[in-house]
Amino acid sequence: xxxxxxxxxxxxxxxxxxxxxxxxxxxxxxxxxxxxxxxxxxxxxxxxxxxxxxxxxxxxxxxxxxxxxxxxxxxxxxxxxxxxxxxxxxxxxxxxxxxxxxxxxxxxxxxxxxxxxxxxxxxxxxxxxxxxxxxxxxxxxxxxxxxxxxxxxxxxxxxxxxxxxxxxxxxxxxxxxxxxxxxxxxxxxxxxxxxxxxxxxxxxxxxxxxxxxxxxxxxxxxxxxxxxxxxxxxxxxxxxxxxxxxxxxxxxxxxxxxxxxxxxxxxxxxxxxxxxxxxxxxxxxxxxxxxxxxxxxxxxxxxxxxx
Numbered sequence: 001x002x003x004x005x006x007x008x009x010x011x012x013x014x015x016x017x018x019x020x021x022x023x024x025x026x027x028x029x030x031x032x033x034x035x036x037x038x039x040x041x042x043x044x045x046x047x048x049x050x051x052x053x054x055x056x057x058x059x060x061x062x063x064x065x066x067x068x069x070x071x072x073x074x075x076x077x078x079x080x081x082x083x084x085x086x087x088x089x090x091x092x093x094x095x096x097x098x099x100x101x102x103x104x105x106x107x108x109x110x111x112x113x114x115x116x117x118x119x120x121x122x123x124x125x126x127x128x129x130x131x132x133x134x135x136x137x138x139x140x141x142x143x144x145x146x147x148x149x150x151x152x153x154x155x156x157x158x159x160x161x162x163x164x165x166x167x168x169x170x171x172x173x174x175x176x177x178x179x180x181x182x183x184x185x186x187x188x189x190x191x192x193x194x195x196x197x198x199x200x201x202x203x204x205x206x207x208x209x210x211x212x213x214x215x216x217x218x219x220x221x222x223x224x225x226x227x228x229x230x231x232x233x234x235x236x237x238x239x240x241x242x243x244x245x246x247x248x249x250x251x252x253x254x255x256x257x258x259x260x261x262x263x264x265x266x267x268x269x270x271x272x273x274x275x276x277x278x279x280x281x282x283x284x285x286x287x288x289x290x291x292x293x294x295x296x297x298x299x300x301x302x303x304x305x306x307x
Contacts, residue, residue, distance in 0.1 A: 036108075093215065
């Protein structure tokens, strides 16, 4: 019985860590800019398509260049995609933040509407450029296929994705905790006026944080692409769990987001083992149960909602 549950457990942990990675970018933007970026899911999807472009470029006017590029090993192109796709989407995030800048100091509804409009534009642009059909990201042989562990067959890629997500979250934690840039970002999340009073350019800080958050979403998209498939509307599948995770964990808490991501992933994974039709519903039930008894989330600071 336990052996049969192990694949679902592994799937749940992998899914939870990737949810946490998406949510951490979301959380950074909410924490520092006090703006809910409704385009976060579309930027996640854009990361998938940017990786697809890096791995299988369409250079119709330059066939010789395309042929020479495609002769590169799949592993090399995949490594390039892991680096280039988040970079490209992060640069696009800078442009989006420049538009968002006009809403600072106004009613937060303006920021919500702008990012919602951006999400629609990005999704439609993806549909025009790449079409509506689902596509797959080519994978290097080293991380594709499956292997036997005991009597059970496991996906090699899911183990790789799990390890990659752990490394990415650890890298983000080290950046935030051990570097002066991380200290400035954390200070900006707690008191932006104090950061401005110290002579730090708040506008540049917000731009950098927005680009970092967007790049994290794109990175999660690249890693998630072989698991979920690449579709224009895949961003909706990502942004809803990410929102649940940052609320469950407590807005502004890195380890809260990681813990909540793991909880959501495990609930979805394990419920899939017994009642697959309740798999997605289970995370909403978990959300309602936690927020009912702890409105500030698992690691959140006490708010006026907690009486």
